Amino acid sequence: MPIKNVPFEALEVGMEAQRTRTLKADDLYVFANSSGNMNPMHLPKEDGDGDGMSESVAPGMWVASLISAVLGCKLPGPGTLYHAQTLRFLGRAHAGDELTVKVRLTAKGDNRLVTFDTWVEAQDGSRIVEGEAQVFAPEKPLQFELEDMPGLTVQRHVHFDHLLAMAEPLPAIPTAVVAPEKVDALAGALLAAEHTLIDPILIGHSEKVSAAAEEGGLDLNGFRVVDVRDHRLAAKQAVAMVNEGGAAAVMKGHLHTDQLLGEIVKRDGGLRRGRRLSHVFVMDVPGLEHLLLVTDAAINITPDLQTKADIIQNAIDLARSLGLEQPKVGVLSAVETVNPAIPSTLDAAILSKMADRGQITGGLVDGPLAMDNAIDLGAAATKGIRSLVAGRAEILVAPNMEAGNMLAKELTFLAHAEAGGIVVGAKCPIILNSRSDDDRARLASCAVAALHAARERTE
Structure with missing residues (x-):
């Protein structure tokens, strides 16, 4: 499926975009390997706090990274680059949770710099992350086909x-x-x-x-x-x-x-x-x-x-x-x-x-x-x-x-x-x-x- 952008000139304050994603246990292993964060609180089979159960808590930065997916793929979309991001963590996500990421355009500035309110909701609508993103919006329309994107197989037995x-x-x-x-x-x-x-x-x-x-x-x-x-x-x-x-x-x-x-x-x-x-x-x-x-x-x-x-x-x-x-x-x-x-x-x-x-x-x-x-x-x-x-x-x-x-x-x-x-x-x-x-x-x-x-x- 192609992804396309909204260039700076076409952006209007109040525009919104969102994406829903289910957090899988394999996502936690992928993030641990790519980031190097091996905190057992985040690993599905580990007991990170000694209570006898696995916590499978999503790392805060994994949840926050979902915001970049909306900004980079939907609004503004391809060609977008980050300038700044603030984050406040209000709750926790666990393996199996369905998360919805939302962004809303609040301001347009010079040099194609635009500001978004950003937040991530749990399935019940409560916010677990919120903040503000500033990104450089793309200058011209772009569209990409990503059919050859390599996949990942987690080596978990x-x-x-x-x-x-x-x-x-x-x-x-x-x-x-x-x-x-x-x-x-x-x-x-x-x-x-x-x-x-x-x-x-x-x-x-x-x-x-x-x-x-x-x-x-x-x-x-x-x-x-x-x-x-x-x-x-x-x-x-x-x-x-x-x-x-x-x-x-x-x-x-x-x-x-x-x-x-x-x-x-x-x-x-x-x-x-x-x-x-x-x-x-x-x-x-x-x-x-x-x-x-x-x-x-x-x-x-x-x-x-x-x-x-x-x-x-x-x-x-x-x-x-x-x-x-x-x-x-x-x-x-x-x-x-x-x-x-x-x-x-x-x-x-x-x-x-x-x-x-x-x-x-x-x-x-x-x-x-x-x-x-x-x-x-x-x-x-x-x-x-x-x-x-x-x-x-x-x-x-x-x-x-x-x-x-x-x-x-x-x-x-x-x-x-x-x-x-x-x-x-x-x-x-x-x-x-x-x-x-x-x-x-x-x-x-x-x-x-x-x-x-x-x-x-x-x-």
Whole structure:
């Protein structure tokens, strides 16, 4: 939409303009980052005055900045430059408030200097800011199209916050942590214990575990340490604990994934239960209105059709544990039409039909879908795809591990997504943390495991 001005000669005393704006929590984060004002009184998740609640008070200068938007975009409009502004703060605005900014021209002076009464009203009409602005009005008419104005996405991971809130009231699940012999592996387990997500049983070389605790300043008091000095044997001990009922989850520490999974997938004494194991990344992508699950990006290298069916069923079961009642599954390929020259399109079409016939249950499955029309409604409409999944996919099924791994890492490192994840399809959740995971990713993986374990206990 174009914006245009009122040049100095056309201005008349008494002219008014106004604009209404709802204060969003994200506005407070944007202002904090751009201004450097990190006062916790203004940050939505912080308790700035110690009363046990978040205040989310808008900074006074953020509210005042709304005045400049009216002067610069409406009256006088483009070409206007500030000379002076007085302010009196009469009230406070909070996240969620609807604010109306008004200006009234009161005087015209020399050199195109004009004076405005300015004020900001709350929704009930009460003033929270008032003052006077002097600006240099534009000399000639101007009009601008701002369609290419870049937008902002706040890197705030609200979906992971919700997962943690769902999981923390649950009983901590006894978790066999295999080889927590480095600081990052040990700290992740103890952090999850602090949040009552897991009750870790530390299986590994006891001296190395103690050394990692000392290096990281971590307290092992109250935690059980099982001294097993070989990684394969430590993994075997963890599997035995699950089979004997002493643990309800397994967590990878500082050992090779192959060593851990080798014990888990053994036909005799392992944790298999008929279905193929698969890994699911649970991702909180800034700007996306829901969690996004990506599978399989870590275990099955070139899955055949039946393995893909298991991968999808595993992901649906996990998504339901996370609160998605009927997850929407997009089976990805390079194109959205069936092409015999691209085998993944044939698999996707068959998997969709398998879901229609009840061979895959609990979710809506559609494919083949290209990445764009799987997650973007506009792209799906452009291609003429009519589907309950296209443009709305909550689970993305990659054609192979390479594609899935690249997709998950692109979302993490280019789209600034947070990524947690677990292995599903076994007798218990298996938490596979990466050395590059930060604390929130480790917590999220443990929260996902706790929620999945809780749902499986009730079924």
